[in-house]
Amino acid sequence: xxxxxxxxxxxxxxxxxxxxxxxxxxxxxxxxxxxxxxxxxxxxxxxxxxxxxxxxxxxxxxxxxxxxxxxxxxxxxxxxxxxxxxxxxxxxxxxxxxxxxxxxxxxxxxxxxxxxxxxxxxxxxxxxxxxxxxxxxxxxxxxxxxxxxxxxxxxxxxxxxxxxxxxxxxxxxxxxxxxxxxxxxxxxxxxxxxxxxxxxxxxxxxxxxxxxxxxxxxxxxxxxxxxxxxxxxxxxxxxxxxxxxxxxxxxxxxxxxxxxxxxxxxxxxxxxxxxxxxxxxxxxxxxxxxxxxxxxxxxxxxxxxxxxxxxxxxxx
Numbered sequence: 576x577x578x579x580x581x582x583x584x585x586x587x588x589x590x591x592x593x594x595x596x597x598x599x600x601x602x603x604x605x606x607x608x609x610x611x612x613x614x615x616x617x618x619x620x621x622x623x624x625x626x627x628x629x630x631x632x633x634x635x636x637x638x639x640x641x642x643x644x645x646x647x648x649x650x651x652x653x654x655x656x657x658x659x660x661x662x663x664x665x666x667x668x669x670x671x672x673x674x675x676x677x678x679x680x681x682x683x684x685x686x687x688x689x690x691x692x693x694x695x696x697x698x699x700x701x702x703x704x705x706x707x708x709x710x711x712x713x714x715x716x717x718x719x720x721x722x723x724x725x726x727x728x729x730x731x732x733x734x735x736x737x738x739x740x741x742x743x744x745x746x747x748x749x750x751x752x753x754x755x756x757x758x759x760x761x762x763x764x765x766x767x768x769x770x771x772x773x774x775x776x777x778x779x780x781x782x783x784x785x786x787x788x789x790x791x792x793x794x795x796x797x798x799x800x801x802x803x804x805x806x807x808x809x810x811x812x813x814x815x816x817x818x819x820x821x822x823x824x825x826x827x828x829x830x831x832x833x834x835x836x837x838x839x840x841x842x843x844x845x846x847x848x849x850x851x852x853x854x855x856x857x858x859x860x861x862x863x864x865x866x867x868x869x870x871x872x873x874x875x876x877x878x879x880x881x882x883x884x885x886x887x888x889x890x891x
Contacts, residue, residue, distance in 0.1 A: 577605050578676040580654035580721065583646030585613045585639050588620050591768075592660040600626045604669025608652045613642040640733035640743040643717065647727050656721040659740075662690075663766040664719070675761030676721060684726040684756035685748070688719035689764045698857045702866060703776060705855065707769045714803045715748035715758060719765040722751070730754055734793075736891070741783045742790050745802040749794065777869050781876040784809065785884030792888045808848075809881060812874035815844040819875070845870055 582599055586592045592612070599610055610629035614620075617636030625631060632649050634642045647655040654676055658664065665671070675686045692708045694700045700708065710716060730750045737743035748758055787807070790798045799806065818841035825834035849870035856862050 578654055578673045579652045580607050580656050580672065580676065581609045581611060581647075581650035581652040581724075582607045582656045582658060583611045583613065583643060583650065584658050584660055585615055585642035585646065586623070586660040588614070588616050588623065589660050591663075593624060594663055595658055595660055596626055596629065598664045598666060598668055600628070602664070602669050603667040604671070605673050606669065607656070609650060611646045611649055613646045615639065615642040638735065638738040639717075639740045640737050641735045644732040644735065647722070647724060647732060650724060653724060654721050655724050655727060657717045657719070658765075659718045659767075661768070661770060662718050663768060665764065665766075668763060668765065671761070671763035672721065675763055679759070682755070682757055683759055684723050684751050684754075685715070685758035686721045686761045687715060687758060688761055690716065690718055690767050691764055692767050692769065694769075699855060701856050701862055702852050703772045704769050706777075706780075707767070710767055715744050717744040718767055719763070720744070721761075726751055726754070726756055736789055737786055739783065739786060742786045746790065746793065749801060774865055775869065775872070777865075778872045778876050781873055781880050784877050784881040785887065788881055788884030789888050809877060811844065811848070812877040815841060815848070815874040816878050818844060845874070848874070 584592065584595060596610070596612075599607065606628075610626065612623060612625055612629055612631050614623060614631050614633045615636055615638070623631060632645050634645050643657055646657075656672055672686075675688075679686065690710045690713070692704075692711050694704055694708060710718065730747065733743050733747050737746065751758060787809075790802075794801055818837050822834050822837035822841055825831075825837055849867050852866045852870060853863055856866070
């Protein structure tokens with residue numbers, strides 16, 4: 576049984592987009608009714624190289640949630656197959672997708688692929704690599720996810736208040752299931768390579784704490800349990816940041832003993848955090864240096880972004 580589907584790929588112009596498009600254009604299996612590439616770059620940029628049977632929709636840097644919404648709303652097929660522009664679908668991805676979708680009952684609204692993150696065989700994975708590997712057990716991620724278009728229309732699609740590729744997929748999935756539908760995991764597999772990262776990538780990733788504030792506002796205090804997540808470290812980060820700030824403040828007003836005690840607490844919490852990140856990794860000089868420096872920067876960054884997110888949702 577075949578499936579009527581459109582492929583929607585949001586992109587920021589990564590070179591890996593061509594890999595995805597090549598599989599869809601030349602791979603095995605029934606072709607999609609349409610390929611929609613959503614160019615979400617803030618400016619025009621270099622023209623995208625796309626096949627003749629694809630078209631480009633531009634959203635001007637509004638974020639992946641808005642980009643996916645623009646993509647599925649421009650389509651008319653029964654199914655919308657979302658792919659990220661940095662995955663590597665197998666050559667028979669189309670065939671596997673159609674098999675996953677072909678026999679689904681009407682109460683199933685979505686089909687998620689099995690995501691595989693390749694990790695090095697000759698050493699322990701780095702902190703960044705372990706973070707990416709978490710995608711293999713994440714629920715409802717849209718790196719490779721197909722939804723019925725009618726259900727997206729019924730639920731309103733992705734919440735565009737989420738500006739990053741973070742939490743917006745889980746929030747939509749919860750709304751879809753709350754509407755009485757099921758989301759299943761198909762048999763297809765898609766490779767998700769680890770992207771290159773720079774020294775402070777883990778610090779910039781703390782911006783997601785602002786999105787956690789929106790999740791809490793929308794879903795309540797138990798939102799992490801609802802998405803199958805683990806308890807966050809925000810409370811520990813808050814304790815670490817408070818101890819560091821107190822040490823500086825006590826030192827400025829001349830309370831030396833209190834400053835030393837608060838500084839010791841800050842150092843102990845920071846060292847413990849760094850150790851937790853270093854121990855499972857390769858322990859190379861570069862990795863250790865990165866973990867030590869970023870373990871100092873992450874707690875205040877996480878707290879600042881969470882505060883920003885709380886203020887944003889309250890104003891909204």
